[in-house]
Amino acid sequence: xxxxxxxxxxxxxxxVLNAAPTSFDFKDPxxxxxxxxxxxxxxxxxSGTGSGVSGLVSFDPANVGATSxxxxxxxxxxxxxxxxxxxxxxxxxxxxxPVHPEIVFxxxxxxxxxxxxxxxxATATGKFTLHGVTKNLSLPLKLTHxxxxxxKRVNKPEIGGDLxxxxxxxxxxxxxxxxxxxxxxxxxxxxxxxxxxxVGSAPKA
Amino acid sequence: MVAPIASLRPTRMRTAFRLLxxxxxxGGLSCWFLLGAHRGWTKNQVPIQHTDEITSIQYVTYEQRxxxxxxxxxxxxxxxxxxxxxSFFFNRNPxxx
Numbered sequence: 001x002x003x004x005x006x007x008x009x010x011x012x013x014x015x016v017l018n019a020a021p022t023s024f025d026f027k028d029p030x031x032x033x034x035x036x037x038x039x040x041x042x043x044x045x046x047s048g049t050g051s052g053v054s055g056l057v058s059f060d061p062a063n064v065g066a067t068s069x070x071x072x073x074x075x076x077x078x079x080x081x082x083x084x085x086x087x088x089x090x091x092x093x094x095x096x097x098p099v100h101p102e103i104v105f106x107x108x109x110x111x112x113x114x115x116x117x118x119x120x121x122a123t124a125t126g127k128f129t130l131h132g133v134t135k136n137l138s139l140p141l142k143l144t145h146x147x148x149x150x151x152k153r154v155n156k157p158e159i160g161g162d163l164x165x166x167x168x169x170x171x172x173x174x175x176x177x178x179x180x181x182x183x184x185x186x187x188x189x190x191x192x193x194x195x196x197x198x199v200g201s202a203p204k205a
Numbered sequence: 206m207v208a209p210i211a212s213l214r215p216t217r218m219r220t221a222f223r224l225l226x227x228x229x230x231x232g233g234l235s236c237w238f239l240l241g242a243h244r245g246w247t248k249n250q251v252p253i254q255h256t257d258e259i260t261s262i263q264y265v266t267y268e269q270r271x272x273x274x275x276x277x278x279x280x281x282x283x284x285x286x287x288x289x290x291x292s293f294f295f296n297r298n299p300x301x302x
Contacts, residue, residue: 032257032264043275044245047252049265079267081248146260153259165260197262 021060024164024200026053026071029154033198035073035103039174040189046085050103052077057107057200059164061145064120065113071166071198073103094179095131104129105137119144124168130177139170150203161203168196215295222292226285233281237273247274 026033033053038045050073057069075097080086090097106129110122120143128137143166150161171193175181180188237243250267257264 030257032260032262034264036265041246046246049252079250081250081252081267081272082246083249085246144260149259153257163260165262197264199257199260199262 021058021063021066022162022202024057024059024069024162024202026055026057026198026200028053028199029201035198036195037078037192038195039192042187046080046188048078048080048086048089050074050078053198057164057166059143059145059200064115064122064143065110067110067143068107070104070106071196075101075103100130100132102129110141118146128172130172131179133177135176137170137172139168141166141168143167150201153201159203161201164200164202166196166198166200170194219292219295222288222295226288226292229281229288230285233273233278233285237278237281241272243272243274245274247277248272 031051034049034051035053036047036049038047040046052074053071054074055069055071057067057071059067059069075095076090078086078089078095078097080089088094092099105126107124107126109125111125113120113122122141122143123138124141125136125138127134143164146163146165148160149163151157151159153163171191173190174192175190249269249271251270251272252265253268255264255266256262
């Protein structure tokens, strides 16, 4: 009788533990993570990357709708192909990196969740903070859960663990975030296209 | 026999400025053309696309390399024009007392 109870309790515990969401760390050990941005300008679109990505996302493949977390990009990591432009971009007139060191997206909820195999598409709603201004933002996301792929990716197959790839694309208006609002719009487009393709790791010891 | 220095200096300066203007113009044009004739902004680090094998994420690394753009070409033309214009401040025949 006691053995049955112990077995039952362990079964319940193990199912609860298995159902618990996994925390994925987006500080990539291979340094691949980056947000890419592009905005039209006088001669050609100005494109660049922000590679200082970090953050944690809690993901449960059995309950994708409950995904939550925060992704942070350091403003000082934003880089374009011209170092003078990079300095201007990070400088006081534009993003003012010393005063606003982080660009943050805090995921509040996922709607319209549709899962097929390892891939889920959803509409993410959250708070986006840029240049010290926080606004609610909804964007389409694609999440890919790669079970057991962590070890293979870091060339250590003996290490278990999963990967979570998040992809998304959205457009913001720089004047909404008080970035040179209404200024130089003939030279630098007010719309900024942001593309996200990042991977989070959840190694298992 | 030997012309006084005062009368030669303006002419030499004039020639020197024009030669310098020509060098800047030809140098800028050659540099722009030989390094890719890029019709966008000047780049001093060039993005290189890679793909992560496991996740298929496309990511960028930068290679330190100069690719002069139209702004570089225009700056060369402007500088050459400025030097050429400055050469006119040196009279060909300075007035003799």
